[in-house]
Amino acid sequence: DQQVKQNSPSLSVQEGRISILNCDYTNSMFDYFLWYKKYPAEGPTFLISISSIKDKNEDGRFTVFLNKSAKHLSLHIVPSQPGDSAVYFCAASATHYGGSQGNLIFGKGTKLSVKP
Amino acid sequence: DSGVTQTPKHLITATGQRVTLRCSPRSGDLSVYWYQQSLDQGLQFLIQYYNGEERAKGNILERFSAQQFPDLHSELNLSSLELGDSALYFCASSVESGAGNTIYFGEGSWLTVV
Numbered sequence: 635d636q637q638v639k640q641n642s643p644s645l646s647v648q649e650g651r652i653s654i655l656n657c658d659y660t661n662s663m664f665d666y667f668l669w670y671k672k673y674p675a676e677g678p679t680f681l682i683s684i685s686s687i688k689d690k691n692e693d694g695r696f697t698v699f700l701n702k703s704a705k706h707l708s709l710h711i712v713p714s715q716p717g718d719s720a721v722y723f724c725a726a727s728a729t730h731y732g733g734s735q736g737n738l739i740f741g742k743g744t745k746l747s748v749k750p
Numbered sequence: 751d752s753g754v755t756q757t758p759k760h761l762i763t764a765t766g767q768r769v770t771l772r773c774s775p776r777s778g779d780l781s782v783y784w785y786q787q788s789l790d791q792g793l794q795f796l797i798q799y800y801n802g803e804e805r806a807k808g809n810i811l812e813r814f815s816a817q818q819f820p821d822l823h824s825e826l827n828l829s830s831l832e833l834g835d836s837a838l839y840f841c842a843s844s845v846e847s848g849a850g851n852t853i854y855f856g857e858g859s860w861l862t863v864v
Contacts, residue, residue, distance in 0.1 A: 675857075677840055677858050680852050723792070737806045738795065739795065740792045740794075742791070
């Protein structure tokens with residue numbers, strides 16, 4: 635049972651345009667969400683996070699939106715650059731797990747290709 | 751560079767063997783996590799330690815075990831290896847143990863079982 639789902643395995647966008655990566659979750663206890671970027675043969679790199687008390691968090695070209703009622707979050711990259719080409723993972727955690735377990739549940743990733 | 755160090759980077763071993771993967775967390779981080787990434791799977795959480803104590807257990811097989819030492823480095827032991835254990839094993843660390851902490855990943859240890 636996948637608690638975090640990224641339904642698009644891949645996405646291709648033109649350089650300079652907006653990239654929108656989507657993520658859905660099923661566990662209503664999740665209250666902290668993160669996006670990671672991963673290049674081949676490297677570890678995931680933290681990009682941006684959002685707490686469930688917010689609906690938007692922005693960091694430079696990256697913005698994450700959270701819609702709790704729809705159990706949906708999205709990552710917007712504007713403008714997209716060729717160097718953004720990577721696999722993007724959505725992840726979630728829940729403080730209700732005894733308050734001491736910070737392990738993240740990951741989606742299966744979306745491969746973003748930004749074409750020059 | 752996340753500051754999380756994993757060794758070895760690559761490892762090839764035979765079925766039935768035992769291997770140990772090592773991880774040094776970021777300076778100041780007390781919590782260590784182990785994840786497995788197989789070819790067609792996402793990142794699967796295996797186990798979490800905080801300041802030497804086990805905090806959470808995920809999909810970790812009984813043939814696998816881990817520990818965190820007083821100097822906070824961690825080891826993941828994989829025994830009676832099977833072909834299906836071939837995967838990329840990531841170690842990650844965070845300052846605290848609870849949710850709401852950003853977890854930083856190492857570059858992974860590639861394990862190939864032949």
